Amino acid sequence: MALSMYEVSIPVFIRGLTNLSAILxxxxxxxxxxxxxxxxxIQTRLISDMDALPAQIQRASDSAKGCAARLxxxxxxxxxxxxxxxxxxxxxxxxxxxxLKSIRPEQLEGSETRTVELKLRSGPVTFDGKSYLLGFALPNFYFHVTTAYDILRHKGVQIGKMDFLGAPR
Known part of the structure; x- marks a missing residue:
């Protein structure tokens, strides 16, 4: 059986956010x-041109909920x-x-070919659902989760790789 769009998105976002919550x-x-x-x-940023911790959490949230809703x-x-x-x-x-838990697997059926258009600062970008999920939404989500982790680790919070990954399932 092939992996579904639901399996590679919703549970992945939930796990990442759950781990982010534990890190916080x-x-x-x-x-x-x-x-x-x-x-x-909370107001720490890694470098002056990067957003502080709250924005990292907000963007991770936005990436997950935006992807789920679009798909x-x-x-x-x-x-x-x-x-x-x-x-x-x-x-x-x-x-x-x-x-995310309110999204049902059948809502994402066929979403790999759904057209997704994003209005970015650089202009609109169009994807099919699969390319959007795998090439944009998931990398963007993990960028912000990782940056939140890095901010806290940089400030001396005792967290490690297993905090980021969470317990094996």
Whole structure:
């Protein structure tokens, strides 16, 4: 049996966001253990021209929910991008996971050939669903999850590769 578009998207996004949530928990615990203001950790960026931690979480969320909705042919949920605390970031992740869990496998049937158009800063880009998922959405999602991980690791949060990957399933 071939892999379905559902199998290579929704569970993958849910797992990545679940692992990201666990990494954020360790970030919050680190700030508390160090007696530092968590907002200092949250406002960290790797370099001045990159977004801080909240934007990384928001873009990971946007990538996952946007991909799921586009492939399912439904409206993309709109979130305000106003999270500035660890609990707010956790709520964003939970809301995204909740949306992803509402997507049924049959909604993605045939989505590998669905036309997906994105309006990027550089102009519109058109994909078929399979190319969009594998060549754009998943890499974009993992870029932002990895950057969030890197920000926290850079600030001394004790996380490692298995935190990023999560428990084997």
């Amino acid at each position: 928990e360790k970030g919050a615990a680190h700030a508390q253990a160090q007696g530092t203001d968590s907002s200092d950790l 399912a042919g439904i409206d993309i949920p709109s979130y305000a991008d106003d999270e500035v605390t660890f609990p707010e970031l956790q709520a964003r992740i939970a809301k995204t996971i909740g949306f």
